[in-house]
Amino acid sequence: MALPIKDQLKYWGLTAAVFAVILWFLGDVLLPFVLGGAIAYFLDPVADRLERMGLSRALATAVITVVAILIFVIMALLVVPTLVNQTANLIETAPQLTRDFTDFLTTRFPSILEEGSTLRSSINSIGATIQERGGQVLEAALASVSSILNIILLFVIVPVVAVYLLLDWDRMVAAIDDMLPRDHAPTIRHLAREIDGTLASFIRGMGTVCLILGTYYAIALMLVGLNFGLVVGFIAGLVTFIPYLGALLGGALAIGLALFQFWGDWVSIGMVAGIFGLGQVVEGNVLTPKLVGSSVGLHPVWLILSLSVFGTLFGFIGMLVAVPVAAAIGVIARFAVDRYQQSLLYRGVDAGPTETPDKR
Template sequence: MTSDIPTPEESAPSSTPPHAENTGSFTEATDVFEAMSPHDDHARIDRSEVIAHGVKVLSTWCIRILIIAATAFATWYLLKQVWRGILPVILALIVCTVLWPPTIWMRRKGIPSGFAALISILASFGFFGFLIWIIAPDVGRQSQTLYFQAFEGIQKIQLWLQGPPLSLDSEELNDRINAAAGWFQSKSGTIAGEIFSGLGVATSVLVTLGVVLVLTFFFLKDGEKFLPWVRGIVGKRAGWHLTELLARSWITLCGFVRAQALVSLVDAVAIGGGLLLLGVPMALALAVLTFIAGFIPIVGAFVAGTLAVLVALVSLGLTKAVITLIIVLAVQQLEGNVLSPILQSRAMNLHPVVVLVSVTLGGSLFGIVGAFLAVPTAAMIAVLFRYLQDMTALRAGEKTADDIKFVTRAGSITGKFGEQKNQELIAAKLKSHYKQSSPPPRDAEPQPEDEHAVVLQSLKAKISDLTHLFHKP
């Protein structure tokens, strides 16, 4: 029979406070929650550290982009200040892309470089003179006929104005002609000023062409001597990079000129053929003008097309003029939106959209010259970025020197150097990873890497010895 009297142990007061039971249950719940958690606290990183690292990387890249943008703006501003001096150099380089093949061929045949350059320039003048000699007689024969046809066309316009629906009488028509003449007389001072301004511009153009001619001669004569001079200024290693980069840019520029010449030839053949089928006078002269004007963006095609339509209107009437206009517009739209972007993108390895956008931006910023130089400029920038990508891929180990097509011996040297840098980076990374993953034991002798590490280790050893002495019994 059990007694209801409590034992001493049961009747003794408990040493545990009443809230301890709750604390123990909370601790047990925490342990269960941590056991159920799939991640270890030691393997976690605080979210603030992750966000801070992301903001740090973003701010670093923003600063870099701002520096690049400021540099680009400063470069653009400087180019605008010295544009008149740079433009002849660029035009001379473009002319050299056409004259360089015959020049180098003559030099390989034993002709001195100066004579080869002079012969190439004179031959180009002779070619254009031959074209003028072919076209001039045709233009001379038919110009008088066009004059009489234009006079008859003006008389027809006067008769049409005097008839319905306008029904203008001769006196009213003469009054309007006299009013137009009076307006021209009142604006004669402004017109004369613009003419003299135009003469100044023409003089500047002639001076620029003369400078282009002289620069073309020296570029053809001593072109290959400029690269050693550049290497001597910037140093051997940077000179190797510049040699490869300039050689690639030269090949790209040659491709642009050939593509533009092919596009202009297609325009000339298509429009000239249409004019011949319609029987338009001076079809050959207009075709040659179309070919030459094809090298001048926007304005060249407009002037050549307008002249062809006017000649057709004066000589053949309104119907044939409308047909000529349709032919010119169709050919120009096909050339500007399809043929030119495709050929230039293939020659310079650019997407057609890049070609169209570059022409639009160049024309809006720098006018006709900007539209003409926009595509080769975009191609040069693309060459620079591709070269930087190749060098980055080499140092990252994504490519080898044999995977990249270099165009110069200097480029091959930079490729081998890039492979060497990749091996050095990999070795340094492996060494750092090995040191972090396997720290040396305490008893192992330290391997100092510099004098400061040696001094620190010796001081630590002396302090350790003194500590042992003081702790001895």
């Protein structure tokens, strides 16, 4: 005999509250484990495909680990130092860029930026603020990453956790399935499959899109000769998961820098604009339809809200779990709406059997 619904809600509510409290107090401690779990989840389909090719799970995990180490070494030696240097140079150059922008507006629109005007003072203060705050953020980030504790957490614990979870992923899923309450197991499995499908489409698919576009933007802008092209490509690729924001933010930054660097060379400026135009065409017509799909069910506003709320409540660890939790809440909400529309509360006491829509 199943527990009454009131008791079930009490137990599940208590479980959710305990989970939230643990996340609140142990967010920093859980960070490497959350990152390791995310990496294992991301790579599990690769391991499954290698298994279908005839490799054992242990050998598939070993192959993925070796490839990941090679990629990490290449990035550590070639990409990361350049990215850090360009970011620091961009922060240092910000005041000069704003002064050049002010001179440009003053020369061509003298009535807009009169000496001592509020607009002129605001523009001049932007560069100094970016230099001051940006330098502080960069120094703090570098100091944090350089600490022994963070090095151990990020470069030792995270890979170890990811490898062990990837190796035992299928067994862990089977063990969790065995612990599901028998009365609700079919429903939970159905919801879990939908959540996994949403996450697979969004996180795996959109992560791949971000990586491809970020690499394309960075390489293309550097080939054109744009200063700080690697930083612009990294920023544009990083926020591509929010539709149009990556292209707008990266495009505005790249074209703005191109105007200062190539002023008068309209071919180079047009090439920078064309790079982002081509990137958007490829993303909208090839990458996103093929890798993400058209019905992920995560609205951009819902994503921004979840990132803001979880980031405010739980810090950086909250931002990491925001998208999976948002996907889960979305699937559960759609399931609840479907059940509500089949209930007497929606249909009324005198309603007949639920009609099945004509699919002809």
